[in-house]
Amino acid sequence: MEPIIETFESRKKHMCVKGDGISIPVCDKASLPGTVTQRTCVYGGARIVLMPITDSIHLVHGPIGCAACTWDIRGSKSSREDLYKKGCSTDLHEKDIIFGGEKKLFETILELNKLYNPGAIFVYATCVSGIIGDDIKAVCKKSEELTGCRIIPVQSEGYQNHNKTKGHWIGGDALLNHVIGTKEPEKTTPFDINIVGEFNVAGDLWGIKPLIEAMGVNILSTLTGDSHVDEIAQAHRAKLNIVQCQKSSNYVAKKMEDKYGIPFIKVNFFGLDQTVNSLRDIADFFGNDEMIEKTERIIETGLREVEHKTDEYKQRLNGKTVALYVGGNKAWSLVRAFEELGMEVMMSGTKNGIKEDYEMIKETVKDGTIIVDDANSTELAKLLKKYRPNLLISGAKEKYISLKLGIPFCDFNHDRISAFAGFNGFVNFAKEVDASVSSPVFELTSKTFGGD
Amino acid sequence: MHQNKKFSVVNPSKMCQPMGAVQALLGVNDTMPIIHGSQGCSTYIRFQLTRHFREPIEVASTSMSEKTVIYGGEFNLMKALKNVSEKQSPRMIAVTSSCLTETIGEDMSGIIEKFKDANFDKNLPIIVPISTPSYVDSHVEGYNRTIKALIEHLAVSTVPNNKINIITGILSPADVKSVKDILEDLECRNIILTDTSENLDAPLSESALNLYKEGTTIEEIQDTANSIGTISLSKHADSGGEFLEKHFGIESVSGPMPIGLENTDTFIKAVCKLTNLDVPESVKKDRGRLMDALVDAHSYNYHRKVAIFGDPDFVSGMTRFTCEMGMIPTVLCTGAKSNRFIEDIKIISEEKHINPVILAGDDLYDMHREIKNVGADILIGNSYGASIAEEENIPLFRVGFPIFDRLGAQRISTLGYKGGIEFVDRLTNTLLDYYYDESGYEIKESDKIVDDEIFVEGEII
Numbered sequence: 001m002e003p004i005i006e007t008f009e010s011r012k013k014h015m016c017v018k019g020d021g022i023s024i025p026v027c028d029k030a031s032l033p034g035t036v037t038q039r040t041c042v043y044g045g046a047r048i049v050l051m052p053i054t055d056s057i058h059l060v061h062g063p064i065g066c067a068a069c070t071w072d073i074r075g076s077k078s079s080r081e082d083l084y085k086k087g088c089s090t091d092l093h094e095k096d097i098i099f100g101g102e103k104k105l106f107e108t109i110l111e112l113n114k115l116y117n118p119g120a121i122f123v124y125a126t127c128v129s130g131i132i133g134d135d136i137k138a139v140c141k142k143s144e145e146l147t148g149c150r151i152i153p154v155q156s157e158g159y160q161n162h163n164k165t166k167g168h169w170i171g172g173d174a175l176l177n178h179v180i181g182t183k184e185p186e187k188t189t190p191f192d193i194n195i196v197g198e199f200n201v202a203g204d205l206w207g208i209k210p211l212i213e214a215m216g217v218n219i220l221s222t223l224t225g226d227s228h229v230d231e232i233a234q235a236h237r238a239k240l241n242i243v244q245c246q247k248s249s250n251y252v253a254k255k256m257e258d259k260y261g262i263p264f265i266k267v268n269f270f271g272l273d274q275t276v277n278s279l280r281d282i283a284d285f286f287g288n289d290e291m292i293e294k295t296e297r298i299i300e301t302g303l304r305e306v307e308h309k310t311d312e313y314k315q316r317l318n319g320k321t322v323a324l325y326v327g328g329n330k331a332w333s334l335v336r337a338f339e340e341l342g343m344e345v346m347m348s349g350t351k352n353g354i355k356e357d358y359e360m361i362k363e364t365v366k367d368g369t370i371i372v373d374d375a376n377s378t379e380l381a382k383l384l385k386k387y388r389p390n391l392l393i394s395g396a397k398e399k400y401i402s403l404k405l406g407i408p409f410c411d412f413n414h415d416r417i418s419a420f421a422g423f424n425g426f427v428n429f430a431k432e433v434d435a436s437v438s439s440p441v442f443e444l445t446s447k448t449f450g451g452d
Numbered sequence: 453m454h455q456n457k458k459f460s461v462v463n464p465s466k467m468c469q470p471m472g473a474v475q476a477l478l479g480v481n482d483t484m485p486i487i488h489g490s491q492g493c494s495t496y497i498r499f500q501l502t503r504h505f506r507e508p509i510e511v512a513s514t515s516m517s518e519k520t521v522i523y524g525g526e527f528n529l530m531k532a533l534k535n536v537s538e539k540q541s542p543r544m545i546a547v548t549s550s551c552l553t554e555t556i557g558e559d560m561s562g563i564i565e566k567f568k569d570a571n572f573d574k575n576l577p578i579i580v581p582i583s584t585p586s587y588v589d590s591h592v593e594g595y596n597r598t599i600k601a602l603i604e605h606l607a608v609s610t611v612p613n614n615k616i617n618i619i620t621g622i623l624s625p626a627d628v629k630s631v632k633d634i635l636e637d638l639e640c641r642n643i644i645l646t647d648t649s650e651n652l653d654a655p656l657s658e659s660a661l662n663l664y665k666e667g668t669t670i671e672e673i674q675d676t677a678n679s680i681g682t683i684s685l686s687k688h689a690d691s692g693g694e695f696l697e698k699h700f701g702i703e704s705v706s707g708p709m710p711i712g713l714e715n716t717d718t719f720i721k722a723v724c725k726l727t728n729l730d731v732p733e734s735v736k737k738d739r740g741r742l743m744d745a746l747v748d749a750h751s752y753n754y755h756r757k758v759a760i761f762g763d764p765d766f767v768s769g770m771t772r773f774t775c776e777m778g779m780i781p782t783v784l785c786t787g788a789k790s791n792r793f794i795e796d797i798k799i800i801s802e803e804k805h806i807n808p809v810i811l812a813g814d815d816l817y818d819m820h821r822e823i824k825n826v827g828a829d830i831l832i833g834n835s836y837g838a839s840i841a842e843e844e845n846i847p848l849f850r851v852g853f854p855i856f857d858r859l860g861a862q863r864i865s866t867l868g869y870k871g872g873i874e875f876v877d878r879l880t881n882t883l884l885d886y887y888y889d890e891s892g893y894e895i896k897e898s899d900k901i902v903d904d905e906i907f908v909e910g911e912i913i
Contacts, residue, residue: 008539033514034486034532034539041492063551063586064461064787065468069496085839091461092587097555107459115457127490127552128587131521158490159521159552377510378539381661397498400508404660415503445656 004370005382008032014374019367024358027350027373030162035376038325038351038397041158043126044070045167045352049248050154050174051084052076052199052224053232055119057112059088061105061136062126066158067091075416077203079226083118092128101134109143109151120150120229122174130157150229152178163352165247165328172252175223175232180256183233189218191286193240194256196264197249197329198421200225201413207422208244208269211302215283215295223252236260240285242267242278244421247328247350247357269421270330270429271337272303302423310341313430316438318342320390325349325372325380325398328357330412332364334393337420341430346389349375377401391437406445408436454821462817463836465761466787468586471497472594473548474511475622475853479646480602481667482543484536484577486512488529488560489550493586504854505625505652505862508661512536516552525553526563533567537577542663543670544578548598551586578670580605590788592688592763595622599645599692606670607677609700615641615679616726617702619693621686621709622763622853625653626865631685631710634720634868637735640727643672643679645692653862677702681726683719685709685867686765687792708796709765710867712773713742719868738869745873749880750778756883759783759828761819761837762852764793764812770832770866771797775804777876782808783822789813816840830883847886849879 004015013026031037060067071087136153144151154174205225221231241253241264253264267278283295331348349372392402395413402409418428477485487494494513501509514528560581582601584594628649635642650666681703684690693704710719756779764786771781809822820840834852841848855861865871
């Protein structure tokens with residue numbers, strides 16, 4: 001059989017076609033040294049899930065580079081503070097590496113607490129703080145006692161694992177061990193929930209929240225988009241967790257189920273059908289007749305509001321193909337939304353997928369879809385060149401690989417500019433996809449100077 | 453808010469050494485950079501670079517993990533060298549270290565030798581190790597060390613080439629191009645270290661995904677030992693020049709960065725002195741045009757307070773330039789701890805009768821505090837200044853690295869007479885947009901207050 005693309009022998013098993021055999025590629029393996037991997041480190045994974053907590057300081061305990069390249073990079077929006085956007089670092093120097101950085105960390109925490117009086121200070125371990133053996137936990141404990149502010153250690157040494165998923169879990173552990181369950185809500189209702197794995201990128205949460213609240217559901221907290229640490233502290237009293245980003249956050253939901261007996265359901269607010277299903281799933285969970293009825297009305301209104309609003313886009317997008325190469329969740333959560341636009345997902349892949357993620361992809365995509373794991377930049381370029389989708393969905397590092405090949409691109413990661421979740425979000429989604437796929441600039445790219 | 457602080461860095465104005473190293477390596481022809489460290493190092497550096505230049509950026513990683521941290525990264529580095537040699541087969545591989553591999557004490561040179569020994573029968577790329585510990589200095593030093601390492605490994609004395617070496621420092625591709633254009637006008641043969649002008653501002657083409665076909669060649673770097681002299685546009689990137697002076701007797705000139713009239717004059721004089729060339733009429737005309745632009749703009753710029761942040765030589769160059777324009781630099785900030793920077797600013801201050809707050813080794817929090825204290829009408833620096841400008845209700849003139857919230861960062865030029873003209877026009881227009889009304893009258897503070905009062909009265913009614 002012809003290989004999907006030419007690459008290293010050991011990498012071939014990381015790509016497969018749905019429908020051929022088991023349809024799950026080899027995954028969750030260390031990347032080949034010397035390739036331009038699109039993956040990041042464990043620290044990055046932890047930071048990305050915690051950073052949307054808006055009233056907190058996120059302090060990186062390491063040399064300046066770790067903070068300098070990662071502050072304020074997540075397009076998570078805030079309706080309140082912007083403390084989370086600050087780039088804070090202990091800026092470890094050579095002498096700290098030799099004599100240890102604990103004292104500097106301690107002083108830095110005290111200073112930041114005095115400057116900002118934050119809801120919490122999250123302290124992230126990095127490669128170097130790990131190797132020199134700084135006891136971050138002890139420093140956090142000591143400074144918490146002294147300041148009365150929540151000082152939360154995040155054991156996110158960058159080298160710990162090849163997969164940043166481990167970082168997501170470590171971020172989740174920080175919340176589970178130090179935040180969730182530390183405060184009681186003032187009032188509870190029979191319909192309290194947490195929205196887990198919703199990071200409010202481009203304001204997604206704000207497309208979902210009004211729908212859920214209109215159902216009569218009370219949102220206790222969001223993990224972690226547009227949240228305050230005190231709200232997450234009350235999350236243990238929820239009757240239900242709904243999980244949007246299942247890649248990063250199934251872990252926390254499962255742990256909360258074990259620890260507090262909170263059941264969870266997977267939701268997906270990308271696309272109209274998925275939004276409808278998710279709302280119904282929530283209503284069905286509570287089984288309250290009034291709520292079920294209300295939900296149907298919300299769905300009816302929601303669908304009516306956007307009816308025909310995407311017709312123009314659909315006309316142009318019908319039959320176009322799309323390749324997804326993302327961190328994890330969007331590899332399956334966006335598939336239906338694209339199908340609703342009349343587009344066909346011809347490739348889906350992730351940088352950090354684990355087996356359960358690829359199970360989700362396999363269940364979601366059609367036969368014949370290429371499934372890839374941890375494609376490095378060379379492989380991605382080869383895939384794009386060989387299969388030429390009409391659109392690539394990926395992140396900043398992949399953007400110009402795609403554009404240089406004349407293939408339209410949408411950044412649905414950090415640099416996403418409009419909210420896609422919920423009914424109105426779907427219209428934004430269609431509009432943004434159309435703005436890339438249908439732009440006349442891509443017709444020009446195939447023209448040569450001679451005009452042939 | 454905005455008290456003094458002593459320990460924490462809040463909103464850094466510097467990056468780490470590997471970032472500077474990669475910026476230098478992206479100007480070298482047919483070369484693959486590898487960062488020996490965790491995956492995050494290369495990935496986040498690529499992220500910053502790609503969103504600034506809007507080009508694909510290729511930096512490989514040795515993908516260190518827990519096991520390799522315990523037992524050493526030899527296996528990963530050997531494997532990385534093998535994979536890059538076989539798949540990309542570049543002419544050169546440049547391996548930079550990271551805080552991780554420096555701390556565990558990796559012997560990169562030793563591992564590279566071992567790799568070469570094991571593959572003595574193969575046609576291997578040139579492999580250059582570069583020590584760039586992230587916990588020492590900043591990206592500026594990473595750039596400096598990289599240029600030095602390239603020269604150290606490659607420069608060979610053969611026959612005089614009648615060229616001058618130019619170490620650019622971290623510049624935009626457009627500024628590298630400006631420097632090349634000046635040298636062309638002067639008919640001065642040159643070697644640019646390193647030439648990012650084509651690589652980081654590439655036409656739309658599939659070939660942009662391959663190893664760079666443009667940029668400084670290995671032969672050129674080898675040939676630096678035969679030049680007439682070396683001019684380092686950035687004083688903080690002159691170690692390569694010093695090395696050539698010490699080992700090959702090549703005269704080394706350090707700075708200043710040719711920003712503005714006087715600094716560009718100094719640069720052109722230095723070139724002409726080294727090469728015995730005369731300044732051609734075309735260059736004199738450009739100089740005249742810059743003076744013309746300065747005169748045209750003077751009344752709008754006069755005594756406008758300006759705060760400037762970025763790399764040390766950029767800030768000191770810009771300080772002199774804005775003084776030439778009649779502005780008053782009030783706050784000058786660089787993330788690098790540098791006495792040379794402080795000295796430079798002191799000299800300019802004395803000469804131009806200004807008394808700016810000098811921040812060296814400080815961050816944007818500190819800069820913001822000082823802006824609040826002494827005031828600024830405009831901020832010059834990278835995208836990270838946006839929130840400060842917004843809070844202080846002043847314009848941010850974007851120049852430097854990184855610029856991720858506007859297009860065209862790769863095409864911003866401020867160097868030389870021509871870049872200077874572009875800068876004066878654009879900066880003055882920014883001030884016009886912000887401080888003048890549609891008929892060209894200056895909007896006075898008192899006018900604003902009147903507007904507010906009318907608004908308040910309207911509300912009461």
